[in-house]
Amino acid sequence: MMRESRPLTTVGGVRRAVRRLARRHGLPAETRARLTVSVATVARTELAKGRRVRIRVAPARQADARESDGAVSVASVALVSTGVCETSRQDLDRLPLPATADAAGAVTWLLPLAAAPHELPAAPHEPPAAPHELPTAPREAGQHTDGDAAEEELRTVLERRDALEAEHRRLKDELEETNSGVLALYVQLEERDEQLRRAHGKMLRELEDALRPAPLTVPGLELAVHYAPADADAPTGGDLYDWFRLPDGTIHITVVDALGHGVRSTGAALSVTHTVRTLALEGHQPHTIVQRASEILAGIDARLMATLLLARVNPDTGELLLANGSHPPALVVREDGTTAYLHIPGRGVGFPLPGSEDVLRTRLAPGDLLVLYTDGLTESRRDPLEGERRLAASAAQHAHRPIGEIPEAIADDMHTVILHPDDTLALTVRTSS
Known part of the structure; x- marks a missing residue:
């Protein structure tokens, strides 16, 4: 069964809707950040043209599921516009989280989502969600707000950046150490060559x-x-x-x-x-x-x-x-x-x-x-x-x-x-x- 949000008219609203969806399905913060930026990027173009967009989540087709690196549960997250999406295939491939577009113009991201019971019902007689928005669970004490989610994503990105910088420094230190070793070896080889040249010259003179x-x-x-x-x-x-x-x-x-x-x-x-x-x-x-x-x-x-x-x-x-x-x-x-x-x-x-x-x-x-x-x-x-x-x-x-x-x-x-x-x-x- 497919779940669809109410029409969204702002980029901020798109970001919030994507974050709520990602949190409910247990996406890691880095993947959530990539999905949020990618969906918001496509939505910004559509909204700038006066269109409205919806976020839709549904179980992936069996053929798509086989292409998802063996994930147990795969769902498609789609951005549906009131007009045909005109974002090119090249631009979709360059998104932080690449997407595909179908003939109707819906832009889809294929993701391994943990299907929560309240999101993807197990029985066909479960009443459908209200047409105007995704169902939401009651907010409990300690539940994260959208700002908290954004902060968590930023923190994850910064940690990732710090880790990359640390790895870069480590590789740089290793490279400098290697270069020092190569230089020392080169000097030794030069000295050895000079010794051989002197010995060779002496032999030739003799x-x-x-x-x-x-x-x-x-x-x-x-x-x-x-x-x-x-x-x-x-x-x-x-x-x-x-x-x-x-x-x-x-x-x-x-x-x-x-x-x-x-x-x-x-x-x-x-x-x-x-x-x-x-x-x-x-x-x-x-x-x-x-x-x-x-x-x-x-x-x-x-x-x-x-x-x-x-x-x-x-x-x-x-x-x-x-x-x-x-x-x-x-x-x-x-x-x-x-x-x-x-x-x-x-x-x-x-x-x-x-x-x-x-x-x-x-x-x-x-x-x-x-x-x-x-x-x-x-x-x-x-x-x-x-x-x-x-x-x-x-x-x-x-x-x-x-x-x-x-x-x-x-x-x-x-x-x-x-x-x-x-x-x-x-x-x-x-x-x-």
């Missing part, structure tokens, strides 16, 4: 030092070298050098540029330098070493390709011999500042018809500077000829500095702009004045 030949102290000659890999994280690359004293007292120098980068190219360059050293110590002359080294290494690694430049310097006389296998030419800076490139045709290890076509013989006068290098020094801007011009100017500018400073100073000049990163080696030999 490995690079192990690949280098021992320093040479030769009366009448000053030697220095600078090397930088294309990849700062790689221990070395395919650019290597070797120097040693031959039995006759001359100094043999090998500069190698193996194809590729990283550790694999380092292995290839080591194979070349070791092969050349063996051949040189066996007494082979520079013009035969390039070809013979290529023949030997072809049987070890058919894919190995490398350019190389061989130099032999007599520290007593300054006599210089050069042999070349596809490598950039050596540069000489005379004591008076003039420069010249020493070209020798030839093809490198792994190239077709390998070998140096000739041996260049010249003499280094006291104070002359010899610069041996790899193409990473002159091709950083992708123009080898322009690179050779800049190299000659830089070497002439720094020729009279302490020998240990010259290779790095030249590399700094050549690498102000790098368009093509590559392993770089610069080796300098200067005769004593």
